[in-house]
Amino acid sequence: MEEINLIAIEKHSEKLRKNLEILPLNKLEEDFAMGNYGWTRDLILSIYYEASTGKIPRNLEYRIGNRGDGFDSLDFDYKYDFDEKDFLRCFDDIDISLDLNKRNYGEKIKISMPMYGAGMSFGSISLNVMLARAMAAKELNTFTSTGEGGYPRELMKYKEHVITQISTGYFGVREETILITRIVEFKYAQGAKPGLGGHLLAPKVTPEVAKMRETVPFVNIYQPFPFHSVYSVEDHKKHVDWIRTVNPDALVSVKVSTPIDVDMVAVGIYYAGAHIIHLDGGYGGTGASPEFAKKNIAMPIEFAIPKVHKYLVQEGVRDNIVLMVSGGIRTPHDVAKAIALGADGCIIGSAELIALGCTQCGNCEKGGGGKGCQIGIATSNRRLSLLQDPKWGCKRLINMYKAWCYELKKILYMLGLKRIAELRGRYDLLIDYGPKFKGYEEYLDYLKK
Amino acid sequence: MQILNHDYPISHEEKFVRYKIEKRLAPNKYKIPHRFEPKINKIELAKLIINEFNELILSYLLFEIKNIIKEDIFKIIRKQEKLKDKITQIYNNLKIRYKALFDRPCEYGVFSGILGGFLPKKEKCTGCLRCWQEYPNVVRIYYNKEYLKMEDSLNFLGLKLNEFFMILCEAETGEELVKGMGYKGPYAGSFWDGIWLDMSEIVRPTRDGKEGREYISTVVDIGKKLKYFDLNNKNNVFSIQIPIFFDYLEDYNYRIIQSIAFAAKECSTFAILPLKYYKSLKLDSIIPLIRFNEIKEVDENKVIEILFENNFDELKIIREKYKDKILIIRVKADEKLEDNIINLYKIGIDAIHIEFSINGLDFTKERKNAKYVIRKVHNVLLKNGIRNEISILGSGGINLAEHVVKAMICGLDCVGINSVVHLALQSKMEITNGKIIFKPRKIDVEWGKQRLMNLLAAWHEQIIEALSAMGKRDVRRLRGDIGRAIFYEEIRKEVFADIKKAF
Numbered sequence: 001m002e003e004i005n006l007i008a009i010e011k012h013s014e015k016l017r018k019n020l021e022i023l024p025l026n027k028l029e030e031d032f033a034m035g036n037y038g039w040t041r042d043l044i045l046s047i048y049y050e051a052s053t054g055k056i057p058r059n060l061e062y063r064i065g066n067r068g069d070g071f072d073s074l075d076f077d078y079k080y081d082f083d084e085k086d087f088l089r090c091f092d093d094i095d096i097s098l099d100l101n102k103r104n105y106g107e108k109i110k111i112s113m114p115m116y117g118a119g120m121s122f123g124s125i126s127l128n129v130m131l132a133r134a135m136a137a138k139e140l141n142t143f144t145s146t147g148e149g150g151y152p153r154e155l156m157k158y159k160e161h162v163i164t165q166i167s168t169g170y171f172g173v174r175e176e177t178i179l180i181t182r183i184v185e186f187k188y189a190q191g192a193k194p195g196l197g198g199h200l201l202a203p204k205v206t207p208e209v210a211k212m213r214e215t216v217p218f219v220n221i222y223q224p225f226p227f228h229s230v231y232s233v234e235d236h237k238k239h240v241d242w243i244r245t246v247n248p249d250a251l252v253s254v255k256v257s258t259p260i261d262v263d264m265v266a267v268g269i270y271y272a273g274a275h276i277i278h279l280d281g282g283y284g285g286t287g288a289s290p291e292f293a294k295k296n297i298a299m300p301i302e303f304a305i306p307k308v309h310k311y312l313v314q315e316g317v318r319d320n321i322v323l324m325v326s327g328g329i330r331t332p333h334d335v336a337k338a339i340a341l342g343a344d345g346c347i348i349g350s351a352e353l354i355a356l357g358c359t360q361c362g363n364c365e366k367g368g369g370g371k372g373c374q375i376g377i378a379t380s381n382r383r384l385s386l387l388q389d390p391k392w393g394c395k396r397l398i399n400m401y402k403a404w405c406y407e408l409k410k411i412l413y414m415l416g417l418k419r420i421a422e423l424r425g426r427y428d429l430l431i432d433y434g435p436k437f438k439g440y441e442e443y444l445d446y447l448k449k
Numbered sequence: 450m451q452i453l454n455h456d457y458p459i460s461h462e463e464k465f466v467r468y469k470i471e472k473r474l475a476p477n478k479y480k481i482p483h484r485f486e487p488k489i490n491k492i493e494l495a496k497l498i499i500n501e502f503n504e505l506i507l508s509y510l511l512f513e514i515k516n517i518i519k520e521d522i523f524k525i526i527r528k529q530e531k532l533k534d535k536i537t538q539i540y541n542n543l544k545i546r547y548k549a550l551f552d553r554p555c556e557y558g559v560f561s562g563i564l565g566g567f568l569p570k571k572e573k574c575t576g577c578l579r580c581w582q583e584y585p586n587v588v589r590i591y592y593n594k595e596y597l598k599m600e601d602s603l604n605f606l607g608l609k610l611n612e613f614f615m616i617l618c619e620a621e622t623g624e625e626l627v628k629g630m631g632y633k634g635p636y637a638g639s640f641w642d643g644i645w646l647d648m649s650e651i652v653r654p655t656r657d658g659k660e661g662r663e664y665i666s667t668v669v670d671i672g673k674k675l676k677y678f679d680l681n682n683k684n685n686v687f688s689i690q691i692p693i694f695f696d697y698l699e700d701y702n703y704r705i706i707q708s709i710a711f712a713a714k715e716c717s718t719f720a721i722l723p724l725k726y727y728k729s730l731k732l733d734s735i736i737p738l739i740r741f742n743e744i745k746e747v748d749e750n751k752v753i754e755i756l757f758e759n760n761f762d763e764l765k766i767i768r769e770k771y772k773d774k775i776l777i778i779r780v781k782a783d784e785k786l787e788d789n790i791i792n793l794y795k796i797g798i799d800a801i802h803i804e805f806s807i808n809g810l811d812f813t814k815e816r817k818n819a820k821y822v823i824r825k826v827h828n829v830l831l832k833n834g835i836r837n838e839i840s841i842l843g844s845g846g847i848n849l850a851e852h853v854v855k856a857m858i859c860g861l862d863c864v865g866i867n868s869v870v871h872l873a874l875q876s877k878m879e880i881t882n883g884k885i886i887f888k889p890r891k892i893d894v895e896w897g898k899q900r901l902m903n904l905l906a907a908w909h910e911q912i913i914e915a916l917s918a919m920g921k922r923d924v925r926r927l928r929g930d931i932g933r934a935i936f937y938e939e940i941r942k943e944v945f946a947d948i949k950k951a952f
Contacts, residue, residue, distance in 0.1 A: 298646075300645075363577055
């Protein structure tokens with residue numbers, strides 16, 4: 001077993017914590033190796049700033065990235081200028097809460113903001129990070145999800161705010177964990193690897209992870225795909241019925257990716273009796289996925305939301321189901337744009353990890369014995385996990401969401417809306433600036449920049 | 450390459466062997482600039498070490514000494530054993546603290562070795578930025594300038610740097626790249642990136658992927674397929690195990706040619722090469738590329754590719770004379786492309802090889818992207834009801850596995866690769882007069898062959914991943930199946946139709 005030098009851990013974690021607060025103020029050169037088209041350097045530093053202060057940064061581009069289209073090419077057609085005094089006066093009257101149950105069965109759950117945490121499994125991320133997310137979810141009156149890797153005992157304390165995920169491998173799924181939860185999420189597919197099962201590469205499968213998942217240590221875990229018990233919408237309904245038999249009060253969320261017929265899939269989910277449709281777009285995050293799958297399979301979330309929203313409206317069922325979306329939601333502006341495109345709320349993954357110090361370097365898959373995530377986020381290595389302190393992490397997540405809520409309310413204020421629900425499907429409030437590149441030559445120029 | 454005719458002996462004793470390309474490690478021979486360059490402020494580093502020495506060692510020692518002095522020194526002297534224990538304890542703690550002092554903020558060993566940050570091992574840097582997060586005044590990580598320089602040439606090919614490294618990784622190991630974090634690139638694009646593949650949430654023939662229990666076939670047939678099964682008719686079709694073939698570029702050197710020919714043989718596919726190489730190498734994996742007047746020199750060969758020079762009459766004569774031959778005609782993607790294909794079909798040609806530029810554009814004034822051209826050709830053939838009677842091959846600008854799948858979805862039967870061969874075999878790239886020039890290096894043929902086999906092995910796996918995600922068992926079903934793809938321009942227009950346009 002790896003020797004752990006607690007003094008060294010303390011030395012490093014103290015420096016990390018202290019510096020994450022001052023890094024957004026650092027001036028960085030053009031060729032500094034941070035950021036990419038989606039998560040630009042400014043966006044990453046903005047999240048550091050928000051997580052440290054609970055405020056929106058002034059000197060960084062915190063609203064959009066550099067993808068050149070999608071959320072980055074949309075903006076709001078604001079009706080009013082921002083008047084801070086007036087805004088603060090009506091701040092508490094702007095309602096951004098979200099009802100997660102629009103059906104006439106199951107528990108009525110209202111979360112204080114239209115966002116909750118994405119599924120990240122034990123093994124793909126460290127226990128301390130899971131704890132930080134759960135603690136923050138409790139404080140913020142929202143949820144976080146276990147992902148599909150079992151339900152660590154330490155999370156029981158926060159069970160009122162933890163979603164149990166059931167995916168194709170049924171790793172760590174027990175009736176007890178279905179009984180104690182308020183929301184059960186079926187994961188049919190994941191945006192970053194649609195049509196493929198999850199990967200947990202061998203170095204991350206430590207004995208603790210293997211025990212939780214009932215597998216063999218240090219052997220690759222490949223989730224099967226799809227659910228081998230589901231071959232039709234009827235089979236899917238049987239899944240929903242199973243949960244409702246075990247825990248009649250629990251809400252059922254169904255996570256799917258964004259194929260071309262995503263609208264049909266969504267309607268199928270509705271008729272099977274689910275409470276929440278969770279769409280995970282093609283540009284979503286992951287702990288490990290073939291590069292091929294991330295880029296090429298299934299459409300980005302911006303295109304899937306209007307498709308699904310319009311189809312549900314057409315079917316006359318839009319007000320009976322909640323549409324949560326994820327996969328490339330990076331900022332409060334993305335959240336607002338997703339809602340304006342037709343979603344009810346968003347599910348946040350990567351931004352939460354960035355709040356804890358993630359740099360989007362992409363080393364997460366190496367994890368465990370292969371070390372990997374150098375600051376203890378996406379790892380199962382005991383020594384590296386200690387770099388993350390749940391209480392510190394919780395505080396940073398709360399700060400980040402506070403800043404996001406402030407910005408969301410600001411957007412609503414400038415649009416002249418009082419409730420976030422009023423923003424849903426309001427295409428008239430959006431402006432499309434069009435893609436950055438229209439032809440091959442422009443695309444090349446764009447790449448060069 | 451397997452010629453399908455009824456003389457082919459089908460033995461029931463033949464064992465079924467699942468198609469797989471043998472992978473073997475074939476490391477890069479020529480050094481590639483490392484992506485990251487850590488820069489260390491050595492004065493700050495020295496200050497840092499002194500500070501940390503003070504914090505971890507010196508202040509601790511002083512603290513303990515003070516403690517000892519504060520305690521009744523005489524009591525300690527009286528109980529000598531306790532002092533010994535205390536000293537051992539301090540010594541052990543110092544050892545731990547010493548280790549902590551030299552515990553470096555890099556998990557990958559950039560600051561390992563006696564000199565640590567004073568002599569960083571730059572090649573180990575993965576750009577994780579932890580060192581910068583901990584010591585922003587001491588370390589900064591930059592992109593290596595040499596590395597960034599490569600971008601210009603790559604962009605000319607429509608490739609990004611990370612994609613180039615993916616190609617190198619595939620050629621080296623034969624494995625597809627699995628990484629953490631989501632997609633890093635720009636949104637779609639006007640090139641192949643502007644197509645997303647469909648997937649299905651539930652029913653799937655096999656999603657055990659590349660190692661699956663059920664077989665996903667990547668066999669494609671090239672030639673004129675019969676409309677119905679006829680035992681008395683020999684059809685002009687041959688099959689290859691993977692829908693990829695090696696195309697010829699003039700700047701290949703002989704070693705690259707050899708590597709291609711041998712790799713094609715090992716991968717049960719073919720390479721299209723000029724007559725002289727066909728003659729010198731004498732491998733059945735080579736399809737000779739000839740001008741029409743050279744046909745006599747390849748009399749014995751079943752499959753040949755002829756350069757199209759607006760010579761319908763000569764080609765008609767050849768067709769009539771060599772009825773058993775599978776004739777592939779190499780046509781440039783120019784303004785007359787569709788008409789030429791229809792006319793070539795009329796004289797009985799079995800397959801057309803559409804040639805695009807190495808950056809995947811056609812040769813018209815508009816320089817259209819291959820994906821539009823292929824879709825158009827496919828539709829024209831469909832409208833004429835002849836799509837199954839002629840195979841369409843295409844090459845140029847195919848540099849990644851995803852391009853193969855997308856090109857097939859647009860309508861190709863089989864896809865040729867050329868410039869990616871240069872990338873996999875580490876040819877030098879230069880841009881001169883707005884053109885990319887490859888300068889092949891001296892390579893070992895065995896190494897070259899293995900690199901290309903590895904590349905195709907990795908691509909084969911990715912094709913299977915795509916097929917399994919789409920719920921397909923057979924790569925032939927991909928051809929022209931645009932219903933299983935999402936086209937960026939089209940979907941954007943559809944879903945953003947209700948949103949106000951700024952311009």
